[in-house]
Amino acid sequence: MGTEIERKFLVKDDSWRASAAAGTRILQGYLASDAKITVRVRIRGDAAFLTIKGATAGIRRSEFEYPIPVDDAESMLCEMAISPVIEKIRYQVPCGAHVWDLDVFAGDNAGLVLAEVELDTEESVFEMPDWAGQEVSDDPRYYNVNLARSPFRHW
Amino acid sequence: MGTEIERKFLVKDDSWRASAAAGTRILQGYLASDAKITVRVRIRGDAAFLTIKGATAGIRRSEFEYPIPVDDAESMLCEMAISPVIEKIRYQVPCGAHVWDLDVFAGDNAGLVLAEVELDTEESVFEMPDWAGQEVSDDPRYYNVNLARSPFRHW
Numbered sequence: 001m002g003t004e005i006e007r008k009f010l011v012k013d014d015s016w017r018a019s020a021a022a023g024t025r026i027l028q029g030y031l032a033s034d035a036k037i038t039v040r041v042r043i044r045g046d047a048a049f050l051t052i053k054g055a056t057a058g059i060r061r062s063e064f065e066y067p068i069p070v071d072d073a074e075s076m077l078c079e080m081a082i083s084p085v086i087e088k089i090r091y092q093v094p095c096g097a098h099v100w101d102l103d104v105f106a107g108d109n110a111g112l113v114l115a116e117v118e119l120d121t122e123e124s125v126f127e128m129p130d131w132a133g134q135e136v137s138d139d140p141r142y143y144n145v146n147l148a149r150s151p152f153r154h155w
Numbered sequence: 156m157g158t159e160i161e162r163k164f165l166v167k168d169d170s171w172r173a174s175a176a177a178g179t180r181i182l183q184g185y186l187a188s189d190a191k192i193t194v195r196v197r198i199r200g201d202a203a204f205l206t207i208k209g210a211t212a213g214i215r216r217s218e219f220e221y222p223i224p225v226d227d228a229e230s231m232l233c234e235m236a237i238s239p240v241i242e243k244i245r246y247q248v249p250c251g252a253h254v255w256d257l258d259v260f261a262g263d264n265a266g267l268v269l270a271e272v273e274l275d276t277e278e279s280v281f282e283m284p285d286w287a288g289q290e291v292s293d294d295p296r297y298y299n300v301n302l303a304r305s306p307f308r309h310w
Contacts, residue, residue, distance in 0.1 A: 031207065032187030032194055037235050039187055039194050039207075050205070050221065052186065052194075054235050062234060064227050066205065072219050079217060080192050080209050
């Protein structure tokens with residue numbers, strides 16, 4: 001079990017690409033999502049994971065993640081997930097003491113780029129990158145499950 | 156991935172106990188359950204499993220099951236599952252070519268005993284045990300998720 005503390009920002013420009021490592025393709029979908037629980041299936045490169053997240057309390061939530069066979073993940077995404085499945089390329093970008101995840105969305109969410117930093121505690125200090133724009137941690141439109149239900153291109 | 160084909164019956168008497176092996180305690184709860192998907196956490200003896208089941212089509216449904224740490228299962232049952240958690244002792248009882256699961260419920264479902272047989276195909280022939288009563292495969296009250304939502308003692 002872990003507890004996930006994340007802050008999420010829009011991205012102002014492409015300057016982060018200068019310090020980004022090679023990206024990894026992510027396909028993910030949601031088998032369930034309500035106020036108490038989120039069940040996510042993710043294929044990241046050539047690995048796959050099943051992730052259970054509990055209720056969000058502020059920017060903190062319980063999280064359990066398990067590796068699963070990619071074939072199982074593909075079947076679940078095809079048969080059971082909320083449509084459309086989320087497609088994105090994830091880049092890792094160091095800034096100060098943290099490594100940020102930059103998600104460049106594709107498919108029905110093409111045009112959207114989100115930056116996330118994972119923190120040890122809710123009070124953790126972190127360096128704000130020049131390319132980081134408005135914080136959207138609390139905006140439900142940017143939750144990945146809502147990007148499956150109501151993709152960016154329909155906004 | 157597997158496909159689960161099960162038939163479920165009430166139990167008329169205790170005569171099955173003569174051919175039952177020692178029982179195993181099961182605690183299980185549901186993190187999500189709707190028409191498309193069921194997500195179950197089960198602690199069986201000293202092992203734990205996370206199970207994803209797809210939509211039911213007749214008596215057939217897709218099923219994916221993964222072993223998980225018992226500590227994770229306990230946290231999920233405590234924090235995230237629909238209350239009350241299901242408690243039962245499962246006994247295995249051979250009859251003809253099949254081994255039946257006899258579930259003797261406890262807690263809020265005490266008094267209920269259900270017998271299940273898993274089949275290879277929907278057309279599989281099986282021997283009906285003397286102790287098997289009315290078939291309840293299609294009665295939603297006996298789905299385990301509904302025994303969590305509406306336990307037997309409230310019927």
